[in-house]
Structures are given as structure tokens and as C-alpha cells.
Amino acid sequence: KQEVTQIPAALSVPEGENLVLNCSFTDSAIYNLQWFRQDPGKGLTSLLLIQSSQREQTSGRLNASLDKSSGRSTLYIAASQPGDSATYLCAVYAGGGNKLTFGTGTQLKVEL
């Protein structure tokens, strides 16, 4: 059974800092990994999708990497802003009915 873990569970940083969020998964036989953002009480916004054959994806200040063999992914946020405050979730897709397995989430707070 696939299990997805995210570290740290919560993170508070001053504005302008670069930061890294971690995601690990137990079964490396995945097709892709997706990073989401969730604002309090809201739905999910897709940030980045990395295919299993890719090493990284970039969108603006966000960069996600994937090391499939070691079961790890990182989300790098450059020059953090208060508007980045949210919960960040990673999810892996391993086939079998398009089912996503979600991580536990990292709650990020960027302070002025």
C-alpha cells in the first residue's frame, strides 16, 4: 500500500526566504507526482505535475524535483511572500483507476 509523508508538518518563515518542502513515498512504481496548494477551508489548486520520466518542473518561483528511485520529491519556493501562506500537498499517481494518494501536507506561514 502506497504511503505518502510530508516533512515538515508546519513551517513558519520570514518573507523573502527560500524554502524547501519535502515529500516521500513508499512505493517508487509511480506514474507521476502532483503538488497542490490548499488555502484554509478551500479546494485544491494544482501547482506542478512531474511525470515519472522527468526530474523537475518549474513554474514561476516554484520548482519541483522528483527522485523516483529514492521515493522523494521536493518543492522549492523562491523568495517567499505572505501570499504563499497555505497548506501544500503532494500526491502520487500509481495507475489502477487514476487514484491519487495524498500526503499529510505542510502548513506554510510566511510572515512580514
Add this chain to the structure above:
Amino acid sequence: SAVISQKPSRDICQRGTSLTIQCQVDSQVTMMFWYRQQPGQSLTLIATANQGSEATYESGFVIDKFPISRPNLTFSTLTVSNMSPEDSSIYLCSVDPRIVTGGSYNEQFFGPGTRLTVL
């Protein structure tokens, strides 16, 4: 991508009643999914709703408690039946538009969620 809307956005319900949540997509999609997010928890898949067939439920979820309809390729409903306070959660629908659009990557898009509180 796909634009997804859900109704209602939130509701407060009494124990023993039922609530039907609607999910509308701006394009035709083959597969729609319903998730539950309990307070402080991550997302758990309830079921996959396929047009023209019965929904497929995950372990721990049953049709009598969470009946699902999928009348066409742009719409689905999830009913939370005989509610108890333990059903208080955010319920989210998601879609994978890949099959219809012809894209080659599986990427899921989520609705804004329905926040349910059961008293």
C-alpha cells in the same frame, strides 16, 4: 485544465438528515472523483464516478451511505446520507480531463469543496 464548481459551498445540517452535493465541470470528462477531507487530515478518496456505470467505492465507503449519480459527462452528485457529526468534513470533487482532451498526462483538477458541519 478544467473549471469545476460545487454547490453548496458550505452547509450546516442536523444529525440524521441527508445532503446532496453537486459538481459541475466546464468540459466533458470521463472520470470524476469524490474525496473527503476530515478536519486536520489529508484527502481520502471516497469513490470514482464513471458516466454510464455504477460508481466504484474505496474501502470503508459504501453506496448506502454515499450514493453517487453521474447522469452525463459534465455533472455528478454525492449524497451524504443519515449524517452524524463524524461526517463533518470538506467534500471535494475532482476530474481528470485527459481522456477526452487527448492529453497524455494524468493530472487531476479539483473543485472548491463543500464544507459540511453536522450538529
